[in-house]
Amino acid sequence: MDNVNLLSPSVLAFVGDAVYGLLVRTKLAEVNRSSGDLHSMSVKYVSAVAQAEAFKKIESTLTEKELMIFRRGRNFHTGNTPKSATNGEYHTATGLECLFGYLHLSKQNERIQELFRLIW
Secondary structure, eight states: OOGGSOOOOOHHHHHHHHHEEEEEEEEGGOOOOOOOHHHHHHHHHHHHHHHHHHHHHHHHGHHHHHHHHHHHHHSSSOOOOOOOOOHHHHHHHHHHHHHHHHHHHOOOOOOHHHHHHHHH
């Protein structure tokens, strides 16, 4: 991607949601259970509440640039907040997805893996 910095937070979060979900699913595949069980397990990790908790684990390790990307996503006004999360948790989760989308599109795969290891 030519200039990831020009993408809207919603686009970064859209990509980051897929990246984060794939990381979780890949990790859960190690337990070798049925796909139904794996799906149920993955929902616990990709929920807004879980992603808000995940952000707390990596917050202190983020660079200034990464924090700026996170804040862009967190402050982006989204449509609906799920009933299972507070408004703050949902916005924090969106910020985390935005960060992972940015890192993926800017080809920072080692950084993605480093952050996900801290989360896991």
